[in-house]
Amino acid sequence: MCGARWRDGWTKGGGWNEVSTYVTEISPTEPLKVFTSCYVSSRDVNNWLRSPFIEVGESKSLWVEMIFTMRKCVKHSDPSILQQCRETFDLYQFHADKDFANDDMPKWDDITYSRVDKIPAETLYESTNDILLNTETRFVPLTPGYRGIYFAFQDTGACVSLVSIKVYYKVCPNTTQNYAFFSETPTGKDQASSVEKVGTCVPNSSKYQRPTYRCMSDGSWDIPLGGCQCNQGFEGVDGEKCVPCRRNYYKWLASDTKCHQCPNNSFTDEEQSVECTCYDKYFRASTDDKSKPCTRPPSPPHNVVIDRLTDSMVKLSWQPPQDNGGRTDIQYNIVCDECGDDVLYSPRPKGFNSTSVELSRLESSTTYTVYIYAENGVSAISGREKESFVQYQFTTKRSIAQIDNIHVVEYGETFVSLVWEVLKDADENVIQYKVMHNLKNSQKPPVTNTTYTESITLRQLLKNQEYEIRIKGMTDKGWGEYSKPFLVTPRTPYNGKQDKIEPGPSIVIIVGSIIAVILCMAIAAIMIIILLKRSRRSDGKNPDIDGPYHHVTVPLFQPSGTIKSYVDPHTYEDPNQAVREFTREIDAQHIIIESVIGGGEFGDVCKGKLRVPTRPDMSVAIKTLKAGATDKNRLDFLTEASIMGQFDDPNVIFLEGVVTKTNPIMIVTEYMANGSLDSFLRKNDGQLTVIQLVGMMRGIASGMKYLSEMNYVHRDLAARNILCNESLVCKVADFGLSREVNIDTTDGAYTTKGGKIPVRWTAPEAIAFRKFTSASDVWSFGVVMWEVISYGERPYWNWSNQDVIKAVEKGYRLPPPMECPEAIHQLMLDTWQKERNNRPKFAQIVKSLDKLIRAPELLRKMAKPRPHVFIENSPSDITNFVSVEDWLNAIKMERYRDNFVSAGVTNMDQVMRITVKDLDTLGITLLGHQKKIMNSVQTLRAQLVGPQVHLPHMQMSEGFLV
Missing domain, CATH: 2.60.40.1770 (ephrin a2 ectodomain)
Structure with missing residues (x-):
């Protein structure tokens, strides 16, 4: 608060008198200068008194305190005086940039000056002997932009004395x-x-x-x-100042907290420390908080023991370090100098915190030395991370059925034949072998085959591609370990003969001996089968000579070199005989049903486990015969099993066995995780590459090649009857409509007496004359190819069966789906030749697809829409859409309704002219959705044109709705 009393510089505008007097209440010993005005008897009094120029500085407002005296007007008895007498005076202000005022400026009037307030007196005196002081204070806001201010006092008829004026501002x-x-x-x-x-x-x-x-x-x-x-290194005092931390105290971060005492095993030797220094041989990790104590590396692990030891793996466990160095982040590393790159560590070789580790893929009968290191967060910065270890040595056991001396005995462009030796104890008997092969460095899951001899022929391989092969055997003690990788490359034999795999005459002798043994075994097996068939047909008994779980594989090659034909179970006098001959009985106690995954004609389809002693658990699919089924239902149900039991091919569904001795009756097959191909494709619309799709086609064609070579016609080949596993391997399934083909007839056809025919997949001659051949299966395969490329689209869309038959008879063929390679659609058209003898064989189809897979550049050219011949009297139900919204709802694309409305596509005529580029403009960018919409548009176009009318407008302008 600032202010001042009287000082020089006051200016009188008339009537005010300056006198000196004593004011006891203010200054009892010193006289004060007082300004008085007392002209109550005069008329039109207008007396002014102005303060000196007051500089306001940074203040935004001022306070004016006025101490004054005032006499009562009632003291006068003259009425005229009483009428003009006043008991107030006025306070005015004048803002100025400098001190310029004089006797004439500013002008003495209430227009030039701004009035602050009229000042009244609370106490009035009547006698000069009884003078009373008044104190009044007024708040005066300042006008910005002025350097200072003048205050003025106007008397208009009072008897007033200004004793003290104090001007101040507050801070x-x-x-x-x-x-x-x-x-x-x-x-x-x-x-x-x-x-x-x-x-x-x-x-x-x-x-x-x-x-x-x-x-x-x-x-x-x-x-x-x-x-x-x-700041760091300083602590606060009473919120007013920051002082340095004392010795052995620190403060790591800026805050208003106090300094902290150094944690254990650390110190400071000066003030203002940010952190504490660790004692010798103690450390702090970079990730440690500065408040944590300093620590040291751990002592070594101890008490290493073997939990499990086999011929190829060991599991070691140990006790943690007795001294953890004051830390809890102990981790372990395993170093094995003798272990090769193939050895696997579980959980891993470095940076794990469990006190056990498993090493697999070890060599049998081999001594290994391992070093188990214990580390914590400060081991690396201490420089002692290599000191905290324990050394341990162990020797692996001899391998179960150890595979040795793998050799190639024959090879070609797409196959290799292998033989091997096995090292086993005298009392061991090798039950079977698993042969796993895959392209070298491939990321795909390997293909596994099973054999019961020390030889195998791997087929359907890619020419000039290097394969990695591993083999393992199973004895009564369980499975052995896979052999080391054996590398082999299928290729054309030199001069039409086998290349020389290993030098020296010994391999020739070995190969010749093996071939002779195999031929002898094949001849003996054929003779045994013939004798068994005769005995079975005579007495109807099931010899079951190989035990309940030995799968009798029918030899694929007869002595004459022809492929064995499929035997129709319906030719048996007793159909149960075929079931006994071609299937194996499984004990129902070894089957565990886990969940129902579908339904079939005869009952539920379930997923489960086949749990057989001495064999690993196997996931299987289980078809059950529903309760209350008739004898005919039972025979029809098991007939499919007796058909499947004759097949053994990587692309044909494999029959594990049947359950007929207990209820419910079951058919047990291998489990295919992705289910039916048509459902899988629809779920993964647009998510697969062209190569993957062609690979699926190739697998189906290979399976059909195998079946056709066995003189077997499927009759119901469609994507719904193809099963797909997690590796996208496709296998032919569902043999309910299958029949034998009599190859001795002139046309190689089977004539059916009636029954259901899948029209959309069936060749014209099979529909017209009920004649089914492998050529009609080829036609069906072309439709399956179309299903694969279109991701499960329904062939011929919503046309009726009669419309399909009429259109195909007139020459109509399915157009290429979106993003269909031209080479694939051409292969489809080849399979849809009207003359069945002009259609390719399955062996040719497999070669064509192999060529496309090996040369993917042939798949880059996409098929273009081209004119076709369309059917008359197109069905009206598809084109009878009232609005674009109805059409989008019908194809389940209603999410794009606003897109079409915003672009002005409001009628079906505009829809018929849409191109793929237009879809991008509409904001429809998902490939699967584009395909679905364009397939529907193409269908609408096909149905709206008459017979023999082509569609030139299908190749439209690039512009939108031109």
């Missing part, structure tokens, strides 16, 4: 709050306002949030916000 004083200093600040312009002041951080502190304080109108501080905090 909030210097203060420190939250380690921020706020300097003296004048109050605001209004009495109710406040002034925000930004503070300055005290030394050794920094701002964490903008420090502000509000200076209130009464000169006090209020509403502190934000502030500062003491």
